[in-house]
Amino acid sequence: EDQVTQSPEALRLQEGESSSLNCSYTVSGLRGLFWYRQDPGKGPEFLFTLYSAGEEKEKERLKATLTKKESFLHITAPKPEDSATYLCAVRRSGYSTLTFGKGTMLLVSP
Amino acid sequence: DAGVIQSPRHEVTEMGQEVTLRCKPISGHNSLFWYRQTMMRGLELLIYFNNNVPIDDSGMPEDRFSAKMPNASFSTLKIQPSEPRDSAVYFCASSLALIRGLAGGEYTGELFFGEGSRLTVL
Numbered sequence: 001e002d003q004v005t006q007s008p009e010a011l012r013l014q015e016g017e018s019s020s021l022n023c024s025y026t027v028s029g030l031r032g033l034f035w036y037r038q039d040p041g042k043g044p045e046f047l048f049t050l051y052s053a054g055e056e057k058e059k060e061r062l063k064a065t066l067t068k069k070e071s072f073l074h075i076t077a078p079k080p081e082d083s084a085t086y087l088c089a090v091r092r093s094g095y096s097t098l099t100f101g102k103g104t105m106l107l108v109s110p
Numbered sequence: 111d112a113g114v115i116q117s118p119r120h121e122v123t124e125m126g127q128e129v130t131l132r133c134k135p136i137s138g139h140n141s142l143f144w145y146r147q148t149m150m151r152g153l154e155l156l157i158y159f160n161n162n163v164p165i166d167d168s169g170m171p172e173d174r175f176s177a178k179m180p181n182a183s184f185s186t187l188k189i190q191p192s193e194p195r196d197s198a199v200y201f202c203a204s205s206l207a208l209i210r211g212l213a214g215g216e217y218t219g220e221l222f223f224g225e226g227s228r229l230t231v232l
Contacts, residue, residue, distance in 0.1 A: 034220060034221075036223075041225075041226075042225055042226075043114070043201050043203075043223030043224050043225050043226050044153075044201075044221075044223045045223070046220040046221070046222065049220055087153070089153075096141050096158065096160065096165075096205065096207045097143065097155050097158050097166060098155075098221060099155075100145075100152055100153040100154075101152065102151075102152035103152065
């Protein structure tokens with residue numbers, strides 16, 4: 001059974017204080033690791049897909065990296081508008097569905 | 111382009127009543143997913159359709175839950191009878207699923223989620 005564990009459950013940062021969110025996974029034949037952002041009362045919004053160990057992707061202040069066992073979402077100099085829950089998900093080879101972690105709730109204070 | 115559209119956004123009902131949630135996927139997408147989100151369990155897959163056909167319904171909790179996709183632009187999730195433990199946010203998502211290229215490669219699109227339907231069963 002695919003498993004996705006995210007840590008920490010919650011993270012509070014000061015504006016400009018860089019940090020990283022962790023996503024550890026167990027999946028048979030990874031065919032994509034996905035990062036989503038979810039704002040309160042909204043549906044998850046797609047950020048990145050990573051397919052192989054060593055791959056990195058960036059978007060504004062966010063950078064996602066992937067190893068064979070985990071992924072990190074690095075947030076550089078965050079702003080209050082980066083406050084959200086960040087979800088990690090994996091797709092197994094041959095499947096179209098995603099298995100999600102429970103997310104990390106990020107709060108960035110001004 | 112319009113995204114995934116879900117209705118109703120909020121539903122409050124009493125135990126034992128029938129609940130029907132609706133979803134319109136993004137035009138051109140051939141896969142549709144129903145997920146349920148709670149604080150305790152996070153996002154859980156309920157059922158997945160490909161080309162309007164249910165492919166995996168192993169996440170449907172019990173016979174009280176049923177889902178249909180009569181055409182490519184509409185799906186429903188029905189709970190009958192509803193129970194308080196069904197209270198959650200139900201999300202519909204769509205994607206462009208596996209397409210095998212001439213060279214044997216495959217394309218798997220990301221899932222696009224609707225805004226969700228928040229269900230409260232009293």
